[in-house]
Amino acid sequence: MKLRLAAALVLAPLPALAQAPAGQIPPAQVTEIGDHFAKYREQNPTLGMVYVVIKDGKPALSAMVGTQTPGGAPVTLDTRFRIASMSKAFTALAILKLRDDGKLRLDDLAETHIPEMRGWTYPTSDSPRIRIRDLLAHVGGMVTDDPWGDRQQVLSEAQFSAMIAQGVPWSRTGGMAHEYSNYGYALLGRIITNASGEPYQAYVGRTILAPLGMTATTYDIAQVPRDTFALGYRWEDEKWVAEPELRDGAFGAMGGMITTANDYAKWIGFLLSAWPPRDGAETGPVKRATVREMVQGLNFVRTGPRRAAPEGDKCIVATAYGMGMRITSDCDLGTALEHGGGYPGYGSYVVLAPERGIAAFAFTNKTYTAPAVPVWQSLWSLAKGVAAEPRATPLNPLLAQMHDAARAAYAAGDVKPLDGKLAMNFLLDRDAAHWRTEFARIKGVVGDCPTAEPLQPTGNLSVNFRWNCTKGKLNGQILLAPTNPPTIQALRFAPRRN
Known part of the structure; x- marks a missing residue:
């Protein structure tokens, strides 16, 4: 106080x-x-x-x-x-830019770009050697070093080289857990210097x-x-x-x-x-x-x-x-x-x-x-x-066409309107006769569904929908298969009575 x-x-x-x-x-x-x-x-x-x-x-x-x-x-x-x-x-972005320019790979061993690291002794005989990727993600096994790391800001490049050459005590074997390391990001700075030449x-x-x-x-x-x-x-x-x-x-x-x-x-x-x-x-x-x-x-x-x-x-x-x-x-x-x-x-x-x-x-x-x-x-x-507002996922026009066909199938009580639009697994998972039974069951719960709310795409090949029915709502999803052209691999319904 x-x-x-x-x-x-x-x-x-x-x-x-x-x-x-x-x-x-x-x-x-x-x-x-x-x-x-x-x-x-x-x-x-x-x-x-x-x-x-x-x-x-x-x-x-x-x-x-x-x-x-x-x-x-x-x-x-x-x-x-x-x-x-x-x-x-x-x-981090500088490292990724160097990767884009072909100057390094994220799976390169850090010691490839920092020779002073080549003599490091790791905590166990089966420890992985540190990659650039490990430094970016703080999983190299070095100890959390706040606030010690802040006070190392002033080290000269020669002093840092000597520090690296001495090796480090390990907090854990690398790749086992996230542990935040300022030292690791200082090493990334040295990699940028050596890989870029400045x-x-x-x-x-x-x-x-x-x-x-x-x-x-x-x-x-x-x-x-x-x-x-x-x-x-x-x-x-x-x-x-x-x-x-x-x-x-x-x-x-x-x-x-x-x-x-x-x-x-x-x-x-x-x-x-x-x-x-x-x-x-x-x-x-x-x-x-x-x-x-x-x-x-x-x-x-x-x-x-x-x-x-x-x-x-x-x-x-x-x-x-x-x-x-x-x-x-x-x-x-x-x-x-x-x-x-x-x-x-x-x-x-x-x-x-x-x-x-x-x-x-x-x-x-x-x-x-x-x-x-x-x-x-x-x-x-x-x-x-x-x-x-969240940025809307663009609607693939093909999904709109598949949705229209699904509505027609529901109205008809049969998968016939989906001919030519179904992936090879669709009728293997549930045949046409059982789809007719399923449509009849759902209609018994929510009735006919004359109108639909705006589609909610969840990706370029999937969409959620909601239909307004005489006795409730019918929520569902259309999922397309990775085929050319894309076809329906799954049509899912979740009826909800008023």
């Missing part, structure tokens, strides 16, 4: 959201999102904070509160913050940051103008105490990036632009399919309730680590990409919901203060309204 009251004396009140283009987000949700962040900051005092909500690839809401230093200039959308482990997504900072800058116009983003603190830098602080002994300003070094691939809200919004807009899959020219620095590859949760799913969900929330989420992002299957948002950043003097968090085309992130300049709760809550608020 004493900390909260003392900190409140030096904190500015949270203002109304500064930018909210008309029509993008309803006013009630604008207020609700602002309340989420205000409550968070009341409970977790921070010196400065900026947050942004992205919709359709561009900022839809943003707010800045507090100062870059105690009593100093206010934070803005152009204030530089360290984003710590949110840097890992840039490292320092990983230069490679990321040239191939990703520059094409996206992220001109204010860097790994090198020496390049950041002092008047735009949010200095990092911790709250200690009833006052703000400056954290050391760690220079750029060999460990930066795990968490060394410095950026602005305006620049980071360009990155988030680019990631979201990879959805949905579509025809058309590639316009980003990395292929859309490659960006989507980052969301493949490759290992060791964990389940549990949603953090800070509303009272009575029954959603159980599943989370796995993809490549530079955690991947969560959320009941309201669908597939979500998330990651936090904790660092001496900084905390940050980002969540993307690509199936709805929305994202939110926040930066602070207080040690290990990652505002995950209000970021998640902001997207849940958007999902409740009409401003961020």
Whole structure:
């Protein structure tokens, strides 16, 4: 309590959201999102904070509160913050780009690209040697190294080489469990350097940051103008105490990036632009399919309730680590990409919901203060309204034709209208006579079904439907077979009486 009251004396009140283009987000949700962040900051005092909500690839809401230093200039959308482990997504995408360019393979042994690893002794004689893929997914067997890893930022390349050559103590045999490793992502930085022929900072800058116009983003603190830098602080002994300003070094691939809200919004807009899959020219620095590859949760799913969900929330989420992002299957948002950043003097968090085309992130300049709760809550608020509807799966016209034939078969009480549209298994699984019996049984429950609701495709070869019947509803599914042309392998019904 004493900390909260003392900190409140030096904190500015949270203002109304500064930018909210008309029509993008309803006013009630604008207020609700602002309340989420205000409550968070009341409970977790921070010196400065900026947050942004992205919709359709561009900022839809943003707010800045507090100062870059105690009593100093206010934070803005152009204030530089360290984003710590949110840097890992840039490292992962750089690895994937090198893979696309034929410079490496994800199943390459890491030691192929880092000679200093070749002398490592593994924990058991049957331990697998670490692949690039294992480093991306944190399954190499190295120990979780927060917060030790943050302090290795400043290592020179020579010091890092010597560290690698010494080997590591093992937490476990590789491939047995997910265990978050900053060291592992620092090794990915060295792989980028060796595979590309230039320092990983230069490679990321040239191939990703520059094409996206992220001109204010860097790994090198020496390049950041002092008047735009949010200095990092911790709250200690009833006052703000400056954290050391760690220079750029060999460990930066795990968490060394410095950026602005305006620049980071360009990155988030680019990631979201990879959805949905579509025809058309590639316009980003990395292929859309490659960006989507980052969301493949490759290992060791964990389940549990949603953090800070509303009272009575029954959603159980599943989370796995993809490549530079955690991947969560959320009941309201669908597939979500998330990651936090904790660092001496900084905390940050980002969540993307690509199936709805929305994202939110926040930066602070207080040690290990990652505002995950209000970021998640902001997207849940958007999902409740009409401003961020899930993107509809396109309807394959062939499915509409098959649906019409299925309706005709039901009306006739016979599969005859489906002639020429059935896969070879269909009548083996239930012959025509038994289908007539089944149609009669269902009609006895719900009656005739004169109208149908809009189709709900679940893929290019499957669709759910609902028919309005005289005595109830008839839900069903059509599933096509992988034949050319596609034919019906399954027709399923679930009648429901009024």
